[in-house]
Amino acid sequence: MSLQCLVFDCDGVILDSVPVKTRAFARLAEPYGEEARDRFVMYHTVHGGVSRYRKFQWFFREILGRDISPEESQEWGERFAQYALDEVRRCPLIAGAQQTLEHWHGRLPLYVCSGTPTEELCTILQERGLFSLFTGVYGSPPAKAERLAQIVRQAGLDPADVLMVGDALTDRNAAESVGTQFYGVGPELKGGDIPWGPDLTALNAWIAERL
Template identity: 60%
Template sequence: MPLSCIVFDCDGVILESVNVKTEAFARVAEPFGCEVRDRLVAYHLENGGVSRYKKFEWMFREVLGREISSDELNELGRRYAEYAFEGVLNAQLVPGAYDAITAWHGCVPMYVCSGAPHEELTHILHERGLSRFFAGIYGSPPGKSELLAKVVKLADVDPATTVMVGDSKTDLRAAEDVGTLFYGRGDTFAGGTHPWGDDLTGLSAWLETLAAD
C-alpha cells in the first residue's frame, strides 16, 4: 500500500506536553473547588485533542450547572495559556518523534492537526524549529475530525493511504471518521487493532513497512 501523507497530533505525539497542560487545567479550575478541579482534569485526560474552550464549556455546563459566558470563557482561556505556554515551549520531544519527522520529510507531505489554538500552535512549532518540516499546521477550531478531513482534501490524497499519529481517543475517532490509518502513542491503544508504541521510536520502521507493501 503506498503511503501518501502523515498527520501528527502535537501534544503527547511531537512534544511531551500533556502533563504541562494537565497542570494548567488544574490551576485554572482550582478556585472553583477541589471537586470541580478533579472532574475537569479527569475529563481533560479522557478527551485529549479536544479544544480547551470545549472543556471549559463542559465544566460549567456539566459540573457547575450553567452555561459559561463569553467573558468567562475568554478569561479562563487566557489564564490557561498563561500557565501552559512556557511549559509547552520548553517541553521535551517525544522519543522517536524528531527521527520520524526528519526521516520522512521530503518523502511524503506531513501535517500537524491539534486541538490547541491555531496561532499558539504555529508559534510554538516555529519557535521549536519544527514548522519547516510540515506542509501545513492546523489548530482549533474546528475539531480534530474536521481538521483531518481538511488536510486530506488540501493534500489531495487518499485517506486510506494517509496515517494519523495520535495519543488520544479523539485522534483515533478522527482517523475512523475520515477513513485514515492510525498509529497510536501510549498504552491507551494496547489490545486494540491499531499499531502503537510507548513512544514513537517504532513509528518510522512501521511506516517503511507500510510504504513497501
C-alpha cells in the first residue's frame, strides 16, 4: 500500500465554511419556529457532507409531514445559495490548506469530492484561485461514496493508494465503503482510531511519511 492520490472534501477541510452553511440552514427553517430550526440545524450538523437537497427532503418529511416538490426544492436551493455564497466567497481557508495543496500540486493528483453542487463548487474554487490546483472537482449529486468511487476509477488506482481527507462521518463512511485511506479533520472526528488533525497543518508531514 502506497499513497498516489489525494481527495479533499471542501467545507471544513479546504474552506472554513461550515459555520456559514449552518447559518443558512437555520435561516431557511426560521419561519417554521425555533424547534423546527433547531432540529434542522442538528440534522445538518450530524450529516455533514450530505447534499443540501437531501437535507431539504428530510425537513419537509420530518418537520412538515410531506414530500418536497421539485419546485420547492429548487426554490430552497436558490435561497440557500443566496444566503451562503457571499460569505463562502470571503471565508478563510482552513489552516494549512493552501500550503498542502500547493505543496502536492504537480506531485500527486488532487481531487475535490464534496456534497456541494458541482457547478457552485467549481465557481467558488475558481473565485478563490484554487481550481487550477486540482485534477478534478466533483460535487453532488451523486452521494459522497459514489462520487469517491468515480474519482478512484478515473485516477486508475487501487483504492488503498488513495487518501480521502474529510471532516464528517459521511466522508469517513465513504472512504470505508470505497476502501481508501482516510485522514480526519476538525472536532467531529476527534478521538477516534483514525489519523486526525484539528486542521491541515500536520498533513504534509503525514503524507510524506507514506509515499
